[in-house]
Structures are given as C-alpha cells and as structure tokens.
C-alpha cells in the first residue's frame with residue numbers, strides 16, 4: 133500500500149469511527165434495558181467493547197448469571213447487543229415470526245450478505261427450504277453415494293500407505309473430506325472431486341466473512357459506493373461458474389424441455405433447487421449462487437464439528453473401544469445404511485457432547501428486531517426496532533442447572549439416558565427420547581432452535597456419524613501430546629477448534 137493509500141485508509145477509518153461512534157451512542161439511548169458492562173460512559177463502553185472482542189464468552193457468561201431471567205445489554209464495537217436469559221425467553225425468540233424478529237436480517241448483517249453475496253440470499257432464502265425438505269428427505273436414498281465418497285475421501289486426503297503413525301493437521305483434512313462428501317450430494321461426480329472447485333467452496337466462506345467484517349465497518353450511506361470495491365461477489369461467482377456453469381446450463385435446458393420429470397434426472401441439490409426456483413432464480417448464475425451459499429452453510433460448520441470431536445477423542449481415548457465395537461456390530465448386522473447410523477447411539481452421544489462443550493459461540497439465536505414497534509416479551513420487556521437480540525450460547529451449555537457436572541466431557545452422557553429409559557426420556561412423562569445429535573432444545577443450541585433451527589442438521593449428523601464410524605473402524609488415533617487438547621480459538625462471538633491442531637493417525641491392521 134502506498135503512503136497516499138495508507139493516508140486515505142486512515143482518514144476513511146477515522147470518519148467511519150466517528151459515524152459509528154455517533155450511531156452507537158444514539159442506539160444506547162433508545163431503551164431502558166440495563167447494561168451489565170461498559171455502562172459508565174462512552175470511553176468505558178468502548179473499552180468494554182474491545183474487551184468483548186477477546187473475551188465474549190466470559191462477558192456473556194457474566195450477563196447470564198447476573199439476571200437469569202432478565203434482559204441485559206452489552207457493548208460491541210458497532211452497537212449494543214441485547215442478551216435475553218432464561219428458558220421462556222429462549223422459546224419466545226425461537227418461535228417469533230420472521231417479520232418481527234428476523235433471522236435473515238441478523239445473518240445478513242453479520243456477513244453483510246447484501247454486498248458480499250447478493251440481496252436475493254436474504255430476500256428469498258429458498259435454498260433453506262430445499263435443504264429442509266428435499267435434501268433431508270433424500271438422505272436415505274443418497275446415502276450409498278455419501279458413504280462411497282467418505283471412503284475414498286479419507287483414503288485420498290490422508291494418504292496413508294503403510295501401517296505407520298502419521299501426524300496430520302486436523303482441520304485442513306476434515307475440511308477436504310467434508311467438502312468432497314457434501315458436494316457428492318450437492319453436485320455429484322466428477323465435480324465433487326475437482327480440487328479447484330473444492331478449494332473455491334472452502335475459501336468462499338472465509339472470503340465472505342472477512343469482506344463482510346470490512347464492509348460492516350462502513351456507515352450505511354457509504355456502502356453503495358465503497359462496498360462494491362471490497363466485495364468479491366462478482367469474481368467469486370465468475371469463478372464458480374467456471375465449474376457449475378456447464379452443469380447448470382445443461383440441467384436448465386433439460387428442465388425447460390421436459391419439465392422436472394425426465395429419465396436419469398439426478399437426485400442432487402441442483403434438482404432440489406430447480407423444483408423451487410421461479411423467475412429470475414431459474415438462471416445459471418442465480419442457481420450457482422445458491423450452490424455456493426449451501427456450501428458456505430455446510431462446510432465450515434461440519435468440518436469444525438468433526439475436528440473438535442477428533443480432538444476430544446484423542447484426549448478421551450477411553451471412548452474409542454466402546455464406539456468402535458458399536459460401529460462394527462451395527463455395520464455387521466445392518467451394513468452401511470442411514471438407518472444403521474440411527475442405531476449408533478454412543479457415536480451420536482459423543483458428537484452431541486463434543487458439540488455441547490465446543491460447538492456454541494458466546495451467543496446463539498441472533499435476530500434483528502424488524503417490527504417497527506420493537507419486539508415485546510410476554511412480561512412486557514421491549515427491545516427496540518433495529519436492535520440485535522441473542523441468547524447465551526456457551527453459558528447455557530455449561531450451566532449446572534442444565535447438565536450434571538457440566539464442565540466434564542462425558543461422551544456417553546446422552547446414550548446412557550437412552551439406555552436407562554430404553555428410548556423414553558422420563559418414564560412418568562412417557563416422552564420420546566429427545567437427546568439425539570439433531571435434537572435442539574432451550575439448553576442445547578448448537579443448531580439453533582425453533583423456526584430457524586439448522587435445516588442441514590440431519591445431513592450434518594448423517595455425514596459426521598458416518599465419518600466418525602469410518603475412522604473408528606479403519607484407523608487408530610492418538611493425541612499429538614498425550615492428554616493435551618489443542619486450545620479452541622475465540623474471537624468476538626465465534627469459537628472454533630485450533631486450525632493448526634494435530635493428531636497422530638495410522639491404518640488399523
């Protein structure tokens with residue numbers, strides 16, 4: 133960057149800071165919700181906001197215990213965030229309609245998706261409908277392909293030729309395996325094995341996130357001018373079209389000629405999107421964008437989940453044999469099917485426990501208040517129009533009122549409940565067992581809860597359980613250094629496993 137560029141950047145930064153500062157202050161005056169940190173003036177608020185950047189989990193946990201059924205607020209660099217505590221409030225947020233508390237606007241703000249991806253993603257998120265409906269319904273039918281890809285992907289990516297131990301960096305490995313497996317379902321062979329196409333999808337999330345953060349710093353009135361300079365929207369789409377263009381062109385031609393019922397119509401994401409796409413959405417670039425958006429929702433979430441679980445397995449190796457025995461027994465009896473995965477209770481429980489401890493960021497269920505009159509809880513507490521509202525994430529999962537010995541990693545805590553009650557959660561209530569990996573609850577928020585609970589979680593659970601079972605059957609693993617788990621990385625509201633963490637792995641006899 134030249135000196136004049138740096139100066140422009142600095143001036144721009146100062147201007148932005150001034151505008152953000154002003155809007156920040158005015159937001160603080162609009163409501164009577166108490167702040168639990170940074171309440172003593174502008175400087176203290178900014179100092180607190182900087183503190184939140186690095187210690188969000190601790191700050192939110194403090195707010196969670198300060199008023200267990202209340203609503204509080206805490207400062208971030210750009211605004212006040214509202215934190216609603218208690219089971220009742222979680223349920224009220226989870227069930228609020230989109231035109232009052234918007235999930236899409238909340239997500240769009242975080243990623244600045246109108247600029248980074250395109251406004252249609254927020255206005256018409258129909259890809260979520262395809263995932264919740266057709267993709268989930270077809271999981272059983274498509275499982276043989278998913279299983280086949282898992283088998284080949286681990287072989288290719290790990291590159292283990294002998295029986296010797298190899299030290300691998302876990303996240304890049306799981307990212308490749310998850311990207312390949314997901315794309316076997318989304319776009320099929322041979323594209324799902326194209327290294328450049330996979331890398332494009334892996335990088336897309338990081339690009340959108342980092343560009344979104346930059347654009348988020350801009351005042352709204354400058355975004356139409358400045359955001360396009362920072363956004364990689366057009367170049368990412370151009371790159372994606374190099375791979376997806378010919379495939380989607382051909383599919384559109386066939387659909388236009390024969391409708392959506394022709395011999396050999398692939399059972400994949402493109403068909404499921406085409407079943408719902410109307411008008412401008414039935415074009416090659418528009419459909420390619422949905423494939424990118426689905427990959428973005430799928431790859432990093434699932435690969436960080438698998439990475440965290442492998443770190444947990446390496447430091448809690450006593451779980452290996454019981455889960456391996458379970459996987460081998462179930463596969464011997466039923467073969468590799470989706471239904472067989474449903475009988476791997478210990479593996480399901482292990483993944484759920486790893487997600488409980490490692491899978492939630494500082495906050496969950498982030499929503500933007502889009503009703504002009506604000507959002508009012510049943511006790512009359514009102515959050516103003518335009519504000520951002522969340523519930524605690526990590527703190528809920530570590531709350532002793534929600535879990536016995538909450539700080540302890542107990543991989544089979546959920547499968548034990550299932551065994552004790554023979555599939556029934558409590559004998560008196562006669563409830564169906566509701567602690568599967570995919571079950572969401574007010575005390576289990578890794579997939580969200582309510583109306584917008586992750587629609588991809590059934591696929592995520594299927595592929596992650598199949599991957600873990602495959603690894604247990606075919607490989608031995610151990611920690612890089614006995615008993616030492618690579619530390620999680622936390623920044624702002626996010627939490628992720630150490631991207632550089634390693635484990636030892638070898639092929640089993």
Ligand code: HEM
Pocket residue numbers: 235257259260263426429430431433434437491496497498577578579580581582583584585586587588589591592
């Ligand atoms: C372990 C892996 C995953 C985790 C932890 C995860 C987590 C989440 C969370 C926390 C939300 C927001 C829920 C809320 O605020 O109420 C969400 C939404 C979403 N997820 Fe996932 N997800 C995962 C995998 C996937 C996969 C594999 C797909 C696609 C196949 C997917 C597609 C989506 C979509 C489209 C939404 C937006 C839902 C809506 O618009 O209502 N996710 N996910």
